[in-house]
Structure formats: C-alpha cells, structure tokens
Amino acid sequence: MFSFPRPRVTGFAALYIVTIGALLPGLSMAQPATESREALQAAIHQLLNEDQYSNAIWGVKVVDLSTSDVLFARHTNKSMMPASNAKLYTTAAALDQLGPDFQYETTLYSDGNITDGILDGNLIVRGSGDPTIGDRYSDDDPTLIFRNWAKALKDLGIKQIAGDIIGDDDLFDDLSLGYGWSWDDEPYYYSAEISALTFYDNSIRFIIEGQQEGMPAKLRWDPFNTSYVDVVNKSMTVPPDSSDDIDYTRPRNFNTIEAISEIYPAEIDTSYITVSNPTAYFTHVLREVLIQEGIVVLGRPVDVDELSIKPSKKALNKLLSHHSPPLSEMIVILNKESQNLYAELLIRTLGIHMPVPGLESDDSSAERGLKVANETHGRARVDTSRIKLLDGSGLSRMNLVTADMTANLLAYMWDHKDTRVQQAYYDSMPVGGVDGTLEDRFRRSPTYRNVRAKTGTLTGASALSGYVSSAAGTPLLFVIMCNNYTVKTSAVRRTQNALVTLLARYRQ
DSSP, X not given: OOOOOOXXXXXXXXXXXXXXXXXXXXXXXXXXXXXXXXXXXXXXXXXXXXXXXXXXXXXEEEEETTTOOEEEEESTTSOBOOGGGHHHHHHHHHHHHHOTTOOOEEEEEESSOEETTEEOSOEEEEOOOOSOTTOTTSSSOTTHHHHHHHHHHHHTTOOEEOSOEEEEOTTSOSOOSOTTOOGGGTTBGGGOOOOSSOOGGGEEEEEEEOOSTTSOOEEEEETTTOTTSEEEEOOEEOOXXXXXXXXXXXXXXXXXXXXXXXEOTTOEEEEEEEOSOHHHHHHHHHHHHHHHTXXXXXXXXXXXXXXXXXXXXXXXXXEEEEEOOOHHXXXXXXXXXXXXXXXXXXHHHHHHHSOOTTOOTTOOHHHHHHXXXXXXXXXXXXXXXXXXXXXXXXXXXXXXXXXHHHHHHHHHHHTOSSHHHHHHHHHTSOBTTTSGGGTTSOOSTTTTTTOEEEEEEETTEEEEEEXXXXXXXXXXXXEEEEESOOSOHHHHHHHHHHHHHHHHTOOO
C-alpha cells in the first residue's frame, strides 16, 4: 500500500481539540472535542441531527484503513442517489480491468488510391471512444490534433480529397444520452451527447461580451465560429444595477443555438453548449480544418449512419492513427473536473474491451459496460445484487448505491494488489483547497491538501467520499451522502466539510 500523506501540523492544526462551532460558523459552540471515538461519534451525530435536515436522510460511514475498524456509521445500507460519486465506480472498474496504461486509438483510412496528389475516394475516421480529441482542459488550440492530421496527410502526398469525410462511430450504439437523464439538461455541457467519435467534449464554447446598455452583446464561438451551428444572438446589454442572466437554448436534435443572455457592459462570460450529432460535428470541423490547412476537399462531412452502403472494412487503406493519453491521465480530468462525458465513454469502452459472461446481444453499449464494471465491484465486496447503476457518470437520478458499497469500493482500491492502480485512483481525486471540485473547499489546516475526495451533486442529492489523514497520521476513508434535503446545497456542503474536519482532527 502506498504511503498516505501526513497533514501539515501548524499551530492551528496542533490544537487537536476544537469545537464544531470553530469549524463551522453558525453552529453550536458547545460541541464535544474529537479526542476519543465516542467524542467523534457524538460530534458527527450532532452535525447530522441539525433541524434543517429533519426531512433529509444521511448515509455516512467512516473507516480506519489501518485496522478496518468502523469509526462511524449511519444508514449505511440504505439505497441513495450517489450523483457524481458514481464516477468512483466507473474509474475503479476501468483502472482495475483496463489498467492505467490503456489508450484509445483513432484511425484514419481511405477507400481509394492516391494519384498525383489526389485521394480518389473517401477519408474515413474510425472512432474508439477517445474523449480527449480537442481537449478543452488544455490551453492548446482545440483543433491542434486535426491540424497535425492535415500535415500527416500532406506528408503522404495528399493535396485533394475527391470523396467525403466519413465519421465511423459504430463501435458504440446510437443512444446519445444516458438512461434517465433530464431532457432540460441537454443544451448544457454536463449532458453532452455520447459518440465513439468525440471532439471538444461535443460542445461549442461561447464567449459573450457586454457592449453599451441597450445593445446586443458581442458574441463569438469556438472552434473558429464553425458553421456547424446556427447562432441567433438575442442577448442584451443591461444596466449594472439590474440583474444579469447568462443562458442559451438549443432545441432537441437541432443545432440552432440562441443566446438569450442579459449581461452587463464590459462583462465577459464563457459557456459551453452541446451539439446534436457529435459524429457529424467531428467530421464537419475536421473538413474545415483540412481546407484551412490547404487540402482541397470536394466531398461532404458525413456520419456513417447516413450512408445506405457503408465502406467495406476489407477494402480500406490505413493512413494514420492517433493515440490518447494513458487512462491514468484521463481519469484525472474525469474525477477532478467531474467530467460526465469522459465517464460515459469509459463505461462503454469497458463493454467493448472486457466482455464477460452474461452479456446479451441486445444490451446497449452502456449496459454492457456496467455489467463488465460489476466484475470489479464484486471483487470489492460490493453487493452487486442490490447496486443500481444505469450510467457511468451519475447524472441519472435512477442510480442507487449505499454508503457500505462505496466504502467497500474505496477500501478495495486503497489496498489494490497493483500499486500503480492504487496510486492512479488516489491521484485522480480532487485535492482539498487545491484543485478540481474541491478547489474552493478545505482551504484551512488540517484539511488543506489532506483531503482527497470525489464530490457529487444533483438537486436534492449531495455526496462526498474519499480519504483523509487523522491528526495522528491514520488513514481514514469516509462516505458522506445526503438525499432528499430541501435546504441549500451549500448548507449540506458546510456540514460535509465540518465532518471531514472532525476526522482530520481525530487523535486516535
């Protein structure tokens, strides 16, 4: 087992004995200290028993990883919505079965010969589910990979493509959204459509800038104001003493995007809005880039599903291939940024690469992947007869897990027989006060840089699960789930923060 980082012990952290009131302003100052297990349990109970949670349910489990002792448990066998804590299950299964070095391969083929600089046929791009093409989390041009492909094609002598740019996404089925996802989430980046060919998170980046009061805002979009979308600017610049509202609409199955934002003068906002048919988006932008780079393309950008006769795999000539970063790097984005699309592509990838007994021919790509993932979950002593996961990201409100299940999963990954899998899983989690979804939480000692945990948020559901080191240097795992609450989510997060801080100050 890899070594657990010890928290920094400053004068503030070394006090050890502290009341809940000092941890969380507004709570009672009369809370007990956390020098004994009994005091810790009493303090946690007092946090969870606040009147504001009388209509909510908490599922909480805390385990000493050095002894496997359960330090605290409440409703640990009750099924609850995990929200993005579901990503813990997806990434654990992927690392466990595919390994940290796994890479996606995207391949370019032709179905014709190259003569006098002309490709007399189509350019076919076959996707494998790579989520990183046009990665929006880097500072690079999102079309950089496409531009590299253009250079490689020119190096092969191709100056003109007589046929179409065909996107082959047939590795996965054509179900573009997860089971149970909300229809009104579809325009927003966290509900991007799913395809084996993915570019720029299957979204468009909009940059809107307020102008003079009463005038429409200035609007541009990436990549390079692509013509794949029709943009209608209905925005308005409003006075600074009024309320602003940044929003966009996109009708289902269409790529007409309306900017209906109200924005202040000189205010700048960036939003990511999804597109319909990611495969067509991929080929459309690729064609635009090839032309920009000096390759004449006479044909159209095409989704392979539009063709009555698909290109024969036996008659294709391989031109070049592109490999993704290793899985150990991809899951850093997945967990730290809580990236839904990465998780959905990964769960489908499991179903393709790791078949197991019990798969049915009519299973969807997601169903196959979830069945494969259960092989890992079973090894982690998760009760697979009771777990209910319908997607890889946690966006579905129909997912159900228990605190016991998540605790068992975290314990399994902590002691995984492959130390590289252990470390990759641990490193993928947001760090308290530092990055990802915990960048603005746990910014004070003793939790600063000491907490590694995955968040999860849906309306009425909030979760935080991961690892923390106690004041004595003991590694602890915790699962904190709250469902059916009607207070603000910020209140639930403050309680989660206070609970984890108690663990970081626990002395035994």
